[in-house]
Amino acid sequence: DVKVTQSSRYLVKRTGEKVFLECVQDMDHENMFWYRQDPGLGLRLIYFSYDVKMKEKGDIPEGYSVSREKKERFSLILESASTNQTSMYLCASSFPPGSYEQYFGPGTRLTVT
Amino acid sequence: GNSVTQMEGPVTLSEEAFLTINCTYTATGYPSLFWYVQYPGEGLQLLLKATKADDKGSNKGFEATYRKETTSFHLEKGSVQVSDSAVYFCALKGGGSGYSTLTFGKGTMLLVSP
Numbered sequence: 001d002v003k004v005t006q007s008s009r010y011l012v013k014r015t016g017e018k019v020f021l022e023c024v025q026d027m028d029h030e031n032m033f034w035y036r037q038d039p040g041l042g043l044r045l046i047y048f049s050y051d052v053k054m055k056e057k058g059d060i061p062e063g064y065s066v067s068r069e070k071k072e073r074f075s076l077i078l079e080s081a082s083t084n085q086t087s088m089y090l091c092a093s094s095f096p097p098g099s100y101e102q103y104f105g106p107g108t109r110l111t112v113t
Numbered sequence: 114g115n116s117v118t119q120m121e122g123p124v125t126l127s128e129e130a131f132l133t134i135n136c137t138y139t140a141t142g143y144p145s146l147f148w149y150v151q152y153p154g155e156g157l158q159l160l161l162k163a164t165k166a167d168d169k170g171s172n173k174g175f176e177a178t179y180r181k182e183t184t185s186f187h188l189e190k191g192s193v194q195v196s197d198s199a200v201y202f203c204a205l206k207g208g209g210s211g212y213s214t215l216t217f218g219k220g221t222m223l224l225v226s227p
Contacts, residue, residue, distance in 0.1 A: 004156070033214075042202065042219035043157075058214070090156055100145050100164075100206045102215060104156030 003027070004105035006091055012111045019078040021108050023091030030095050032074035033102065034058075034066065037088040049074055081112045115140045119203045119218035126193055126225050134188040134221045136177075136203035144205040146170075146179050146186040147215070151200045160188075160201070198225045 007022035025032065033048040035058075045058030047066040055066050063085060067075045074093075078085055088109050092102040120135045138144065145164040149157040161170035163179035163186065170177050177188045186203060203218040 040219060043217040045214060048214060092156075100147060100162065100215070101159050102157075104158065106154070106156045 004091055004093055004103050006089075006105040006108050008108050009106065010109050010111075012113065013078075013081050014113055015082060017078075017081050017112075019081045019110065019112075021076040021078075021089055021091075021110070023074045023076070023093075023105055024072050025074075025093040025103070026072065027093070027095065027103075028071065029093035029103075030071070031093060032068065033092040033094075034064075034074065034076045035090045035092065036060070037090055037107070043090065046076065081110075083112050086110060086112045115144065115205055115207050115216040117203050117205055117216055117218035119201075119221050121219075122200075122222040124221060124223050126223070128195055128225055128227050129192045130225075132188070132190040132193045132197075132223065134201055134203075134223070136186045136188065136218060138184050138186065138203075138205050140184075140205055140207055140216075142207060144207050146177070147204045147206070148175070148177055148186070148188050149202040149204060149217075151202065151220070153199070157202060193223070193225045195225045195227055198223055 004025045034046045035043045049055045049068045065077045088107050090107045091105040094102045116139045147162045148160040150160045151157045161172040163170040166181035168179045175190045200220045200222045202220045204215045
């Protein structure tokens, strides 16, 4: 079974802090994704990566950056957290390129105070 | 661009009732269509899929038929169980895209009572 793990289930940070959300997948998937999930808005794609050191902006990249130094790990970075970034963050992976089935992690609920 | 519209919830049903969750889409070309399910406290998982017009996807008693003429992919189940309580997301992947990005609807919460 594919396993996608996220470093924390719950995280509380202060406004202005730099925040790292980590995601690791164990199936050698090429594609990895970061979404945020908000009530009434569904899932919105922040960034995705189709290879090591490659990244592409999704629909809402402002205020976020990503890092993919190794194939299995994809990090989401909030350079200076703000209260409007309080959300559920979901990581996903898929293989091969063009595949439609994404495998999701359990999510990290981030609260910025 | 691509978009997915699904009915707002929550949908509240009694056990063994019939379920329909509506989903319509806008896309260029020939998209593939999906339903994902999110159980409480978990990430999303693929429930079923259809990759071309008139295909019917099915899994765990759920079904959905890809209707190109009405641009719809409604989710149905003949008899729901309490364990089906979850949030259901309709999604599409644009035809011909080299990447795996999906466009999701806003999700519909289903609550099933005994």
